[in-house]
Amino acid sequence: MSTLQHTPDLSVNVRPGRRARYRLNLDARSIVFYAILIAFSLFFLFPLVWMAGTSLKSIEEVGRPQLSLLPEVPQWSNYGNLFADPSFYRAYVNSIFVVVVTLVGTVGSISFVAYAFARLEWRGRNLVFALMLGTLMLPAQATLVPQYVLFYNLGWIRTFNPITIPGFFAGGAAMIFLLRQFMVGIPKELDEAAMIDGANPLQTWWYIILPLSRPAIATITVFLFVGLWNNLINPLLYLQKAELFTMPVFVAGKFNLQESPIPWQTIMAASVTFVLPVLVIFMFTQRFFVQGIAATGGKEG
């Protein structure tokens, strides 16, 4: 009885209040509120706008103190020179190749493994799952040296292998965790029905679970994409040859302290072409991206 009386009370009191707060009323408090938001927006946006503006400035303009976001005369040749540079193309193509191959391997193997953790019953499952999650505690640099030695002994230095191949072994405990949590929530009756129809676990994974896991797979794909596209340390350690360089190594190589004056406009133009794909993807997939971070605490690996 008491709960019955309580429920309508809540709906009457809370709903109108909530709706009222959505209305834009410009009293002193909300002006201050928006001022704070805009101030922080400047802090977050200014560097990026500065990057884009600088990429169109001339070398004289870049080397003198100024606060102008826009170039005096847009120097489109900054981009023209970049696009005319064969090493730029090579780095871009290399980056796309490495990212696509690694993504296919990683997302494929992660979805396979997550399925076994979420839907199959087998001895030792909890132990293996706990061991896998335990590796999240390991600092990446604890394995940096021995992995380098391993790849060196395998003769994989100056190849893409150290970057692409580990992905095929379900690299990324946090992503396995995220996908497994999602798969646990899919109704069990669906696999049971498939099993009764004679599907083996492989078929159940491919025809039932994978299609239903699309939102979570989108999340981990976006997440892994950004991490792979941005990664500097592995390409820096293992590629070591200009023909193999990916974009992070290429952009970092544009910066050279021996050069005077430093061609900031070229560095920024290269940065813009490098940042733009992730920025566009972020704009369209912000929801997935934010969910991925909220679910895993921002762990990429």
Place this chain on the structure above:
Amino acid sequence: MTAIPANFPAPKRRRHSWRKTIEGYLFIGPVVLGLIIWTFGPMIASAYYSLTDYRIVQPPEFIGFGNYIELFTTDRLFIQSLSVTVRYGLMFMVLGQIVSLLLAVLLTQKVRGMAIFRTFFYMPIIVPYVASALLWRYLYNKDFGPINAVLQAIGLDPINWLGSPESSLFSMVIMSVWTGAVTTIIYVAGLQQIPEDLHDAAKIDGANAVQRFFAVTIPMLSPTIFFNVVTGFIGSFQFFVPAFLMTDGGPIKSTYFYNLNIYEKAFRWLEMGYASAMAWVLFIIIMAITVVLFRVSNRWVYYEGSNER
């Protein structure tokens, strides 16, 4: 009901049949192999290398605890890089958590146009470290960087942000706050889980916004704060690319992060054994910090949650 044949297997016993276990291991094969090949194997190898003098071109030569003894007795760069990392971690923890929490509170207000502000605030996360490190190197430039141009425009003295050992580390903290909206996102998720009736109840009791923040929001958010503090502090031990590209550890080693030290030992001087010992010391430090933070958190989370205020 009794029509079930007597030999029908009990479901309980069937659940863990060998067939299913083999299927399970076939499915997790990739991750088990991956953990052995890329993680546990290298960890064991690295423990061994840390006890050797190993310069990759020659086979490792066993020297017992020599590397560890050198680390703790004569290597002043080791102490310096550890101190830089810890000081950065503490500064970033305080400033980063305060700013992120403030931003998260702003972003969870129900007002018009919040979606666009969220996009703005979150955008720097996806900027590659390579790009943001070079960009901030330019922003911080002593002579023609825009930050000093702003300072001079409002009549202040320019600051040699990255060029002086007093300010270089703090300059990196500011840059990390700019790229660190991951913390904000986690706080936003945490704030959205706080039931609204708690705020409503406090409001009815006459609590103002500030009182509600400290009496309701902070205690309810304490697990999230704890998570962010732990991951943020551990994350500061992973800090590498900005130090590598912005200052190369300088000036006078004021930004010589632990990771940069490991990187140089291993890949500039090819002292693989010594670098492995450094990695193990780091691993033990991170474990110790995590354990201490968990111990302390029990009291802290309990204290905040006990409604004493």
